[in-house]
Amino acid sequence: MSTRPQEAAPVSSRSGTWRFDAGDGATAFVMILPAAILFGLFYLWPFVNGFWLSLHNWDGFSDPTWAGFSNYMRLAHDRTFLGALRNNLIFVVAVVVLKNALGLGLALLLNRALLGRAFFRAAAFIPVTMSFVAVGLLWSWIYNPVFGLLNSGLDLIGLAGLKRSWLGDADIALYSIIVVDVWKWLGFHAVIYLAGLQTIPSELYESAKMDGAGPLQRFRHVTVPMMTPIIFINTILGLSGAFVRNFDIVYVLTKGGPNHATEVVLTYMMSKAFQDGAMSYAAAIGYVLFMIVGLASVGLLALMRRQRLDV
Amino acid sequence: MRAANLSLNDGAAGSRRRGLMQRLGMRGILELGGIYAALILVLFETLYPLLWVLFGSLKTKQEMLSNVWGPPSSLVLQNYADAWRIAGMGSRIVNSIFVTGSALIILVAVATPCAYAVARLRFPGRGLVVAVAVAAMLVPPQVMAIPLFLVARDLGLINSRLGIAFIYAATSLPLSVFILRSFFITLPADLEDAARIDGASRLEILIHIMLPLVRPGVALILIFGFIEIWNDFFLAFLLLRDPLVQTIPLGLVSFFQQYDSLWTLYFAALTITTLPVIVVFVAMQRQFIAGLTAGAVKG
Numbered sequence: 001m002s003t004r005p006q007e008a009a010p011v012s013s014r015s016g017t018w019r020f021d022a023g024d025g026a027t028a029f030v031m032i033l034p035a036a037i038l039f040g041l042f043y044l045w046p047f048v049n050g051f052w053l054s055l056h057n058w059d060g061f062s063d064p065t066w067a068g069f070s071n072y073m074r075l076a077h078d079r080t081f082l083g084a085l086r087n088n089l090i091f092v093v094a095v096v097v098l099k100n101a102l103g104l105g106l107a108l109l110l111n112r113a114l115l116g117r118a119f120f121r122a123a124a125f126i127p128v129t130m131s132f133v134a135v136g137l138l139w140s141w142i143y144n145p146v147f148g149l150l151n152s153g154l155d156l157i158g159l160a161g162l163k164r165s166w167l168g169d170a171d172i173a174l175y176s177i178i179v180v181d182v183w184k185w186l187g188f189h190a191v192i193y194l195a196g197l198q199t200i201p202s203e204l205y206e207s208a209k210m211d212g213a214g215p216l217q218r219f220r221h222v223t224v225p226m227m228t229p230i231i232f233i234n235t236i237l238g239l240s241g242a243f244v245r246n247f248d249i250v251y252v253l254t255k256g257g258p259n260h261a262t263e264v265v266l267t268y269m270m271s272k273a274f275q276d277g278a279m280s281y282a283a284a285i286g287y288v289l290f291m292i293v294g295l296a297s298v299g300l301l302a303l304m305r306r307q308r309l310d311v
Numbered sequence: 312m313r314a315a316n317l318s319l320n321d322g323a324a325g326s327r328r329r330g331l332m333q334r335l336g337m338r339g340i341l342e343l344g345g346i347y348a349a350l351i352l353v354l355f356e357t358l359y360p361l362l363w364v365l366f367g368s369l370k371t372k373q374e375m376l377s378n379v380w381g382p383p384s385s386l387v388l389q390n391y392a393d394a395w396r397i398a399g400m401g402s403r404i405v406n407s408i409f410v411t412g413s414a415l416i417i418l419v420a421v422a423t424p425c426a427y428a429v430a431r432l433r434f435p436g437r438g439l440v441v442a443v444a445v446a447a448m449l450v451p452p453q454v455m456a457i458p459l460f461l462v463a464r465d466l467g468l469i470n471s472r473l474g475i476a477f478i479y480a481a482t483s484l485p486l487s488v489f490i491l492r493s494f495f496i497t498l499p500a501d502l503e504d505a506a507r508i509d510g511a512s513r514l515e516i517l518i519h520i521m522l523p524l525v526r527p528g529v530a531l532i533l534i535f536g537f538i539e540i541w542n543d544f545f546l547a548f549l550l551l552r553d554p555l556v557q558t559i560p561l562g563l564v565s566f567f568q569q570y571d572s573l574w575t576l577y578f579a580a581l582t583i584t585t586l587p588v589i590v591v592f593v594a595m596q597r598q599f600i601a602g603l604t605a606g607a608v609k610g
Binding site for chain 2: 024025027028029030031032034035036038039041042043045046047049050053060106109110112114118120121122123124125126127129130131132133134137138139141142146147148149152153156183187191240243244245247248251252266269270273279282283286287289290293294297298
């Protein structure tokens with residue numbers, strides 16, 4: 001963290017001896033107050049209150065009663081919750097790996113002197129600008145068994161045997177949803193990789209070439225080491241999103257079905273809260289999710305610090 | 312910032328490529344052909360589904376089932392009029408504009424002075440404010456949806472468009488303060504000192520001198536905030552229960568769930584809500600992509 005501006009010794013209009021105006025404390029207080037109120041009311045208070053709530057039994061209307069950690073104990077034995085957690089983890093790992101691998105691949109394609117490069121890049125980015133709802137609805141029609149693009153496309157190319165009920169088959173529905181999420185975000189990660197690739201000095205490639213390195217070796221020994229910070233950034237962006245930005249897509253595509261096969265933590269939390277009225281149980285689910293996201297983020301940041309990555 | 316690197320000169324690339332072709336011979340041409348084939352495949356899987364929705368929105372329902380992949384044989388514009396009316400698009404668009412606009416105004420008004428104070432003023436607890444902003448970025452608002460719902464209920468903010476605007480502003484606040492702070496920190500102190508000798512107050516300095524200089528930072532938080540808030544379904548689903556106040560994403564979902572198999576109208580409604588955003592993006596894509604990658608890749 002830089003303290004440079006403060007060291008530049010502003011002059012006090014009154015005495016000239018103070019490095020800083022004595023009124024700075026009061027000014028800062030006034031300037032931060034609106035943000036503090038907004039943050040306190042809609043961020044800090046729900047965060048603290050959520051934990052309090054998770055330690056009680058409450059339907060949202062009658063008087064809450066103390067429950068200790070019993071909500072958390074129940075969660076540990078709730079098969080639907082554990083299934084949702086498992087689906088959530090599969091979702092996270094799959095989308096982070098696929099977005100990074102395909103994003104880097106697309107960026108490598110685009111990082112050449114090609115005619116129409118700007119056009120390809122912009123086109124790949126279009127799904128990023130669409131809402132999850134729009135993307136979800138679009139894909140619910142692509143997967144539609146009656147007029148969907150996918151099944152009719154398989155008919156067209158003579159692979160009718162591969163036709164599936166993409167969202168209705170419990171074995172593949174989760175993976176169908178993963179494809180949708182990767183489709184939406186691919187262009188975003190590719191663009192970040194592309195920006196990173198363009199910071200690699202071309203001399204590095206040329207000297208590697210002179211040392212006799214082939215394309216694969218150049219990728220392995222020049223691109224990958226130079227791109228490590230970008231890989232971390234893309235992993236963090238993908239990871240933080242994947243845990244909590246799956247409600248919209250799952251709700252629109254399957255609502256967690258068939259038979260909880262695509263249930264993720266957030267869809268389960270919402271159905272517990274608003275269908276079963278189990279507010280405090282749902283709050284505990286939210287807290288467990290927070291702890292998982294927090295651990296994953298802190299772990300990744302610690303890993304970055306060990307690699308001495310200044311991000 | 313990477314803006315300069317991102318603006319690619321395709322003309323020069325093209326002429327350089329023609330030279331390469333002659334030198335590289337058969338192998339180079341094959342390689343280039345492979346790259347173009349892969350890119351065209353990406354282009355197809357990205358754009359064709361959108362084109363398909365546009366085609367479908369102009370077909371009759373019978374044609375949609377008999378001619379799944381192709382363009383429409385005639386243009387049924389009536390689909391758009393019907394979708395607009397039945398889905399209540401007009402009021403949903405007004406709601407989305409009102410909610411997103413209010414939220415972004417609140418966000419900039421609240422985040423800017425806070426970021427300025429933590430970047431440029433020395434006061435006890437400054438480090439704490441920065442630490443809280445960073446820590447909050449690790450707590451996605453989705454995990455506290457239930458207590459947030461209860462707070463909003465207790466404050467009477469359920470079904471309130473201004474209420475959800477305040478909540479959106481709060482959820483975007485930590486990242487915005489963090490981004491703006493990094494812009495304020497880079498500004499030279501001399502500017503501010505000169506104004507203070509002339510007797511300007513901190514607020515005057517912020518508004519008249521500093522704010523114009525951090526305009527790229529403000530643009531960045533507006534872009535981030537706009538994408539988040541305009542497209543949000545989760546918090547709107549949680550807090551806007553009354554159809555009269557629902558925003559576009561919520562309105563779309565309830566339209567599809569309320570009516571059975573009005574397929575062509577669904578396609579028209581999706582086109583109405585998606586096409587304007589895509590057009591704006593295509594018009595501004597250089598600034599848009601440069602803004603989004605600016606924070607991630609340091610120059």
